[in-house]
Amino acid sequence: MPESNPNLIQRLAALALRITGALAFLAPLLTRLVIGEAFHLTGHGKLANLDKTTGFFASLNIPFPHANAIFIASLEFVGGLCILVGLGTRMFAALLSCTMIVALITSDGGAWLEKFPGDLTDVTSFTFLLFLIWLVLYGPGPISLDWLLSKWLHIGQKQGTNP
Numbered sequence: 001m002p003e004s005n006p007n008l009i010q011r012l013a014a015l016a017l018r019i020t021g022a023l024a025f026l027a028p029l030l031t032r033l034v035i036g037e038a039f040h041l042t043g044h045g046k047l048a049n050l051d052k053t054t055g056f057f058a059s060l061n062i063p064f065p066h067a068n069a070i071f072i073a074s075l076e077f078v079g080g081l082c083i084l085v086g087l088g089t090r091m092f093a094a095l096l097s098c099t100m101i102v103a104l105i106t107s108d109g110g111a112w113l114e115k116f117p118g119d120l121t122d123v124t125s126f127t128f129l130l131f132l133i134w135l136v137l138y139g140p141g142p143i144s145l146d147w148l149l150s151k152w153l154h155i156g157q158k159q160g161t162n163p
Contacts, residue, residue, distance in 0.1 A: 028141030035131050036084030039096060043076025060106040072099055083135070086144020093135035100129035 046053040050069055057065035057072075076099070079092035103125040140146045150156050 025142050028135065028138060029143045031131050031135060032083050032086055032089065032140060032144070035093075035128065035135070036080045036082075038080065038128070039076045040080030040084060043073050043078070043080055046073035047077055056107075062102075062106060075099065083140075086140035086146050087149075089140035089144060089146050090136050093132045097129055097132040097136065100125045100132060104129070 046069065050066075050073065053069040053073060054066045057069050062068050075092075075095060079096050082088050082092050083096075104123070107125075
């Protein structure tokens with residue numbers, strides 16, 4: 001009788017691992033959908049209100065505020081769309097990570113440091129940065145244009161690798 005408990009626990013653990021393995025595609029997909037939409041919408045808002053964005057950048061003493069406003073707004077708009085569909089995910093996630101670091105340094109000022117460590121996730125820029133870094137390191141997942149392109153072009157064909 002004592003032997004059945006370890007077998008039951010092993011079977012339950014194996015079942016749990018199979019289920020979570022089968023659902024693993026959801027993590028990068030959901031992350032991409034949320035982050036991609038968020039950046040696309042903020043980029044759209046910045047492009048629609050470019051004068052306001054330029055003024056805000058100028059108030060933060062960002063050099064060449066108008067050129068940087070156009071660049072960042074365009075990067076967020078296009079990069080958000082690309083992350084949403086999983087195209088150039090790692091590249092756009094890396095570029096947008098840089099914008100989040102600048103946001104933490106400039107617009108969030110030192111406020112995010114005051115929240116360290118307990119309330120740090122209350123700072124949107126920091127939370128977005130964490131998700132973006134995760135996408136850079138782990139990739140877009142199997143439900144993405146990057147994945148399809150890598151299969152079509154025979155890139156990264158080792159078992160278990162993401163593009």
